[in-house]
Amino acid sequence: MRLPDPQYEGDVSLEKAIRVRRTVRSFEGTALSLRQVSQLLWSAQGITEPEGFKRAAPSAGALYPMDIYAVVGAGCVEGLEAGIYHSEPEDQSISLARGEDVRRDVAGACLRQTWMAQAPLNLVITAEYRRITGKYGQRGIRYAMIEAGHIGQNIFLQAQAMGLAAGIVGAFDDEKLIRVMGITKTHEPLLVMPVGYKR
Numbered sequence: 108m109r110l111p112d113p114q115y116e117g118d119v120s121l122e123k124a125i126r127v128r129r130t131v132r133s134f135e136g137t138a139l140s141l142r143q144v145s146q147l148l149w150s151a152q153g154i155t156e157p158e159g160f161k162r163a164a165p166s167a168g169a170l171y172p173m174d175i176y177a178v179v180g181a182g183c184v185e186g187l188e189a190g191i192y193h194s195e196p197e198d199q200s201i202s203l204a205r206g207e208d209v210r211r212d213v214a215g216a217c218l219r220q221t222w223m224a225q226a227p228l229n230l231v232i233t234a235e236y237r238r239i240t241g242k243y244g245q246r247g248i249r250y251a252m253i254e255a256g257h258i259g260q261n262i263f264l265q266a267q268a269m270g271l272a273a274g275i276v277g278a279f280d281d282e283k284l285i286r287v288m289g290i291t292k293t294h295e296p297l298l299v300m301p302v303g304y305k306r
């Protein structure tokens with residue numbers, strides 16, 4: 108599914124977004140729009156060159172070993188069924204990976220941080236190390252982890268700039284999270300970011 112085009116201008120300054128950013132752990136049930144989801148995914152991994160392939164976050168060797176999965180609850184994003192969607196940055200689209208509301212299971216895999224299941228959207232940032240270790244060997248793993256941090260901060264600031272709020276979660280059982288997400292084992296989850304309106 109093609110997502111709405113991202114906006115390149117906003118009302119909140121970068122300085123303000125940085126100043127007010129906080130990890131939020133309590134969300135309202137208000138649904139997000141497809142435009143908001145599109146904007147968040149663009150900030151994470153969107154293509155930012157008109158004729159090129161480079162993305163919103165830096166990547167060692169421009170090898171882009173990361174994927175973003177959007178875990179969407181039932182009635183949580185206008186125009187989207189509940190499920191897990193894989194982000195396809197090349198054409199700003201998403202594809203359905205699993206058609207179930209797994210928010211509770213995701214929160215359960217994150218050491219039962221049940222607050223996460225209130226968020227309409229959880230963005231899961233994964234790394235596929237083989238895309239980067241071919242060039243950089245074991246050091247590529249470090250580079251992918253650093254890249255996850257860049258992506259996470261972009262999501263934080265983009266959420267803040269749209270009047271939304273985000274959390275960040277690194278405490279989870281890797282195996283369990285991979286299982287409940289039903290994603291390929293080579294995609295290792297590094298961060299989960301719940302996003303929504305702050306309660």
Ligand SMILES: Cc1cc2nc3c(=O)[nH]c(=O)nc-3n(C[C@H](O)[C@H](O)[C@H](O)COP(=O)(O)O)c2cc1C
Pocket residue numbers: 128129130131132220275276277278279
């Ligand atoms: C890599 C990483 C992992 C984190 N994991 C969790 C987590 O599992 N659960 C949680 O509630 N907060 C988590 N946090 C959020 C931190 O607790 C939070 O960033 C810190 O308290 C500073 O607050 P602030 O982000 O509001 O400035 C994590 C932050 C980072 C950077």
